[in-house]
Amino acid sequence: MNQIGQIIRKYFAVLVIVVSIVALVQPNAFIWIAPYINLLLGVVMFGMGLTMRPVDFQAVAKKPLPVFIGLAAQFVIMPLAAFVIAYALQLPPALAAGLVLVGACPGGTASNVMVYLSRGDVAVSVAMTSVSTLLAPLLTPAAFLLLAGQWLPVSAGDMVVSILQVIIVPIVLGVLVRRTFPDAVERSVAALPVVSVAAILAIIAAILGLNQEEVLTGSALVFAAVILHNTFGLLLGYLTAVFTGLDRTKRRAISLEVGMQNSGLAAGLATAHLNPLAALPSAIFSVWHNISGTALVSLWNRDRKSKEGEGLENEHPPNS
Template identity: 65%
Template sequence: MNAVQKIGSFMSKYFAFIVILVSLIAYAAPGAFVWLGAYVTILLGIVMFGMGMTMKLRDFRVVAQQPAPVFIGLLAQFLIMPLAAFVIATIMGLPPELAAGLVLVGACPGGTASNVMVYLSKGDVPVSVAMTSVSTMLAPLLTPLIVYLLANQWLPVGAGDMFLSIVQVIIIPIALGLLAAKFLPDFTEKGQAALPLVSVTAIILIVAAVVAGNVENIATSGLAVFAAVVLHNGIGLALGYLAARVTGLDETKRRAVSIETGMQNSGLGAALATAHFSPLAALPSAIFSVWHNVSGPALVSYWSTRGAKKEKE
């Protein structure tokens, strides 16, 4: 393993701690990071290009081979998370920007880190990868529509403009990544070694940019947003698992659906909120980026402990 891979592995392993540390630094010295706000879209595009380089045709074949768990997972993804965000924002009486931002991150597709969490939890990885891939491809249509239906009461939502933004920062970079993988295999093979480092760094910089742009807002509303995000993520993980259980899926698929439902592409949420709402609306996505990388490993540890206990019995 070369130096880049070692650094990437280290940053992926301790991502939550690193992003919390960088967030604290950005809060204490916002001037050093606030300029990154202009590059959030580019940073997310880099992450999506890397995702495209790793995507394979077999990721979508799972949909034909195992349509039920993927379909159930997608329903959970695009129903549970947005509706939970809407209910939480309404009950907590969040300010319009924060309410819309919470709904926005709830309407985003699954995050790529979810696949790693499913693998570590001994869940169904092919189903997890298929859910991430398909939900990402559906995002240009479903994310703007859901945000318009649920958040338009708080802030004006330009669904058409949001559709174009998602195509620009998600679909086009992924398509370029797929083309690179097909026509430049040597470049892709060498580039994949650096992908964890590049992706993690990009997400950390996005979070730092949002934190630096919201220093005053964090001081006044940070605790409420954190509570809303923790509750939102927990509901997604729990109801995702319950939905899979009620529909008769086995344990490995329940874990996949649970994690896919609860872990969002919060980088996309931050980019869309910054571009179409306000820096404050991006705050729920930034906090989500940190928190779901804490709750995900915690859930994996719980399942591992429970599995070891059952084997012992």
């Protein structure tokens, strides 16, 4: 199971692309999943709770500044970038609101894997994901109503209740189960990546299936908006860490955390409180941010290997 989990993490972006193509070709095979999106998201969050430990928050207690900088960037850059992009591209109200909702959500768990693969600061990444998720009931509705309420009004109270039900309750249950049955959780933790990935893939497939026509006929503008949104998040997250004097490992962690959103949560909230079309940016974001994150990790690792090679050459110059 550990080996299967490693394979899934390594090829997650490929799995997302394959499932997305299948969902667009055979949408009826996945539309039935739509009513269960929040349940599936709750399963993912329950798994997150099972893996949470007090040590995950030690990064905040020992060195809080990088985490606070990252969280500020997370909840300022992404919602504002979505708002600016939606206005600049003149997106229809449902799509504009959906894009802002993606930006207002906390960081996604896939970013932790990407940070690990990039040799970034995993402790900062995990702390940012955990804390931003716990802050979501307050900050996500606030950011959405401030920036997108003009397009699709929604009840802040209803959204808060949904986030509590879909995120906080499953996480708390996961933490309690881990404390109550630690041995059983340790034996089963290897299966969590498989279950979480299956749930995320099902969510993406359902939303793409519901919006097949929009994706295939008129979504070039949405793709452009999502790509710009993700790119701004990755770039501005990195620059924020640079300007605040953080080291390279923390720059990478903050860049990926800011740029990779919990698009599953955005999809669930859009489906429950907006409309299926508003969930389309979330589904496209789910596909794209895994592709861009993988590409960025590969670029950073290639740069690292290149510098290591240059260092070896300088240390042992070839015979002339």
